[in-house]
Amino acid sequence: MIEDFPFYLSLIVAIILLIMLANKIKVAYPVLLVIAGLLISFIPGIPTIKIDPELIFIIFLPPLLYEAAWAISWKELWKWRRIIGSFAFVVVFLTAITVAFVANHFIPGFSLALGFLLGGIVSPPDAVSASAILKFVKVPKRMSSILEGESLLNDASSLIIFRFAMVAVATGQFIWQDAVLSFSWMLVGGIGIGLLLGYVFMKSQKILPTDANMDTILTIVAPYVMYIAAEEVHSSGVLAVVSGGLLLSNNRFSFLGTSSRLRGVNVWESLAFVLNGLVFVLIGLDLPEITSGIEGVSLSSAIGYGLLITVVLIVVRILSAYGAVIVTLVARNFISVADTRSPGFKAPIMMGWTGMRGVVSLAAALSIPTHLYAGGPAFPQRNLVLFITFVVILTTLVVQGLTLPYLIKKLNLPSFNDYLSxxxxxxxxxxxxxxxxxxxxxxxxxxxxxxxxxxxxxxxxxxxxxxxxxxxxxxxxxxxxxxxxxxxxxxxxxxxxxxxxxxxxxxxxxxxxxxxxxxxxxxxxx
Structure with a gap:
C-alpha cells in the first residue's frame, strides 16, 4: 500500500487536471474521468486497483449524501415531493422488476431472483453525473430540483431491493410478509435514527463551547455515525444520512456560528470535489478486475447483455416520466398538485435521458459474495452481473452524458416561470x-x-x-x-x-x- 502512495497522489493531481479540461471543453467531468480511468488501466505497470465495496459504502457514500442533503433546497424538495418520491421509489422498483423479467428471458442461467438482483443494482441513476452536465446547460429549476431530490432517495430504495434479492437468490424463496416488515423497518428506522442523531449533533454543537474547527470536524463525523448506526440495526444508512443531513441543514443558523458556516462550506466543497473525482476514476481503473472474472460466456455476448439492459433502463425511465405526467394530470382533479399545468412532451424526454448510472451500482455489484454461504457453492452468475453493471455504467455515462447537453438545447424546454428571474x-x-x-x-x-x-x-x-x-x-x-x-x-x-x-x-x-x-x-x- 505504501509503495503505491505516489500513484494515488498523482491520481488526485490527474483528477484536478482532467476536471479543468472538462470545464474547458464543456464536458461533464464524470464522463472524462471514467474514460481516463479506463485508459490508465491499460498502461503497463499500473498498480491493480481492487475496489472494496465497503470502501464505497462506508467511506464515500455517507459524506456525498450528506453534502447533497445540505445543498438541496427543502422548499423544492417538499414542493415536488410526489414526483420525487415516485421516481425514487416507484420507478426504481418498476425498473428492477422489468430488468428481472428481461434478464430471465434473454440471459441464459438468469433466474427471476437473479434478474431482480441485477435490477436492484442498476436501477438508481447517479446524480453527480446529471448535476455536472446541467452546469453547462440551462434547464428549468423544477427539473434540476427533481433530479437532485430523486438522487437523495433512490440509492436507499435500490439498496433495499438489492438486499431482498440477495436473500431470495441465497435461499431460493421470497417471503412477502417478512419483506414488507423488513422494508418498513428500513424506512422508519433509517429516517428515525437519522433524525435522532441529527438532533443530538445539533444540540451538542449548540450547548458545548465548540469553535469553527470543532464544528467542521463534527459535520464530517456526523454522516458516518448516522450511516453506521443505522446499518448496525439493519435499517437504511442512506435514509439516516439524508434525513439527518436535511434536519441539520435546515437548522444550521440555530446551532452553527458564522465562522463555522463559512469554513464548513469551503471544507465540504473541497471534500466532495475529491471524493466525486476519485470514485469515477476508480470505476474506469477497475476494468481489468471485472473483465478477468468473466467465464462461460464470450466477451461479445456479455457486452450484448449489458447493452440490452442499458436499453431497458432508458426505455423504462422515459416511459415512467410520461407515466408520471399522466398520473399528475389525472390526480390534479382530485388533490392539490405542485403545478396543474402540463409539462408537455419535452420535459419527460429530458427526465428520461438523465438516467446515468454510477458508483453506487458498481459498489453494490462488487459486494455480491463469491459464495452463497461460507464453504458453499459459488454465487451464480456473479462475474456476469458485475460485467453487465460495468457496461451499463460506462454506456450511460458516455452516451447519455455526452448527448444530454445537445438534447436539452434541441428540446428548448419552457422556463415554466416557477420563480422570479x-x-x-x-x-x-x-x-x-x-x-x-x-x-x-x-x-x-x-x-x-x-x-x-x-x-x-x-x-x-x-x-x-x-x-x-x-x-x-x-x-x-x-x-x-x-x-x-x-x-x-x-x-x-x-x-x-x-x-x-x-x-x-x-x-x-x-x-x-x-x-x-x-x-x-x-x-x-x-
Whole structure:
C-alpha cells in the first residue's frame, strides 16, 4: 500500500487536471474521468486497483449524501415531493422488476431472483453525473430540483431491493410478509435514527463551547455515525444520512456560528470535489478486475447483455416520466398538485435521458459474495452481473452524458416561470432588506442611532445614498448593534424563503452568504 502512495497522489493531481479540461471543453467531468480511468488501466505497470465495496459504502457514500442533503433546497424538495418520491421509489422498483423479467428471458442461467438482483443494482441513476452536465446547460429549476431530490432517495430504495434479492437468490424463496416488515423497518428506522442523531449533533454543537474547527470536524463525523448506526440495526444508512443531513441543514443558523458556516462550506466543497473525482476514476481503473472474472460466456455476448439492459433502463425511465405526467394530470382533479399545468412532451424526454448510472451500482455489484454461504457453492452468475453493471455504467455515462447537453438545447424546454428571474429576485430582496433594516434600526436602536455616525451611514446606505460603508473603527456598543442588524436581515431572509413562493432559494442563499461574510468582517474589526 505504501509503495503505491505516489500513484494515488498523482491520481488526485490527474483528477484536478482532467476536471479543468472538462470545464474547458464543456464536458461533464464524470464522463472524462471514467474514460481516463479506463485508459490508465491499460498502461503497463499500473498498480491493480481492487475496489472494496465497503470502501464505497462506508467511506464515500455517507459524506456525498450528506453534502447533497445540505445543498438541496427543502422548499423544492417538499414542493415536488410526489414526483420525487415516485421516481425514487416507484420507478426504481418498476425498473428492477422489468430488468428481472428481461434478464430471465434473454440471459441464459438468469433466474427471476437473479434478474431482480441485477435490477436492484442498476436501477438508481447517479446524480453527480446529471448535476455536472446541467452546469453547462440551462434547464428549468423544477427539473434540476427533481433530479437532485430523486438522487437523495433512490440509492436507499435500490439498496433495499438489492438486499431482498440477495436473500431470495441465497435461499431460493421470497417471503412477502417478512419483506414488507423488513422494508418498513428500513424506512422508519433509517429516517428515525437519522433524525435522532441529527438532533443530538445539533444540540451538542449548540450547548458545548465548540469553535469553527470543532464544528467542521463534527459535520464530517456526523454522516458516518448516522450511516453506521443505522446499518448496525439493519435499517437504511442512506435514509439516516439524508434525513439527518436535511434536519441539520435546515437548522444550521440555530446551532452553527458564522465562522463555522463559512469554513464548513469551503471544507465540504473541497471534500466532495475529491471524493466525486476519485470514485469515477476508480470505476474506469477497475476494468481489468471485472473483465478477468468473466467465464462461460464470450466477451461479445456479455457486452450484448449489458447493452440490452442499458436499453431497458432508458426505455423504462422515459416511459415512467410520461407515466408520471399522466398520473399528475389525472390526480390534479382530485388533490392539490405542485403545478396543474402540463409539462408537455419535452420535459419527460429530458427526465428520461438523465438516467446515468454510477458508483453506487458498481459498489453494490462488487459486494455480491463469491459464495452463497461460507464453504458453499459459488454465487451464480456473479462475474456476469458485475460485467453487465460495468457496461451499463460506462454506456450511460458516455452516451447519455455526452448527448444530454445537445438534447436539452434541441428540446428548448419552457422556463415554466416557477420563480422570479434571478435579477428581479435580487432587486426584490435588496428592497425588502432595506425596508426591514430601516425599520429595525428605528425600532431597536433609535437612541444609539442619533449619536453613531456608522449607524447613520448604514441608514443612508439602505436608503441608497451611499454605496460603501468602508472600514470604520466601531465601538463595542455600535458593533453589537450592527451585528444585531445583520442578524435581523438574516432572519428576514429565512422568513422570506419559507413564505415567499416567488423567490428561488438559490438567490436567498446567496444573500445569506453575503450577510455571513459581512458579519465575519465586522467581527474581525478591532
Amino acid at each position: 434571478d435579477e428581479d429576485a435580487d432587486n426584490e430582496i435588496k428592497r425588502g432588506i432595506a425596508r426591514h433594516t430601516l425599520n429595525h434600526i428605528k425600532e431597536n436602536h433609535n437612541i444609539l442611532f442619533e449619536r453613531s455616525h456608522f449607524l447613520q451611514q448604514i441608514h443612508e446606505k439602505w436608503q441608497g445614498k451611499i454605496d460603501e460603508d468602508g472600514d470604520i473603527q466601531l465601538s463595542p456598543e455600535v458593533r453589537e448593534a450592527y451585528l444585531d442588524i445583520l442578524n435581523a436581515q438574516r432572519m428576514w431572509l429565512i422568513e422570506q424563503n419559507h413564505n415567499n413562493t416567488d423567490l428561488n432559494e438559490d438567490v436567498i442563499r446567496k444573500h445569506l452568504m453575503k450577510i455571513d461574510l459581512e458579519e465575519e468582517r465586522v467581527r474581525l474589526v478591532h
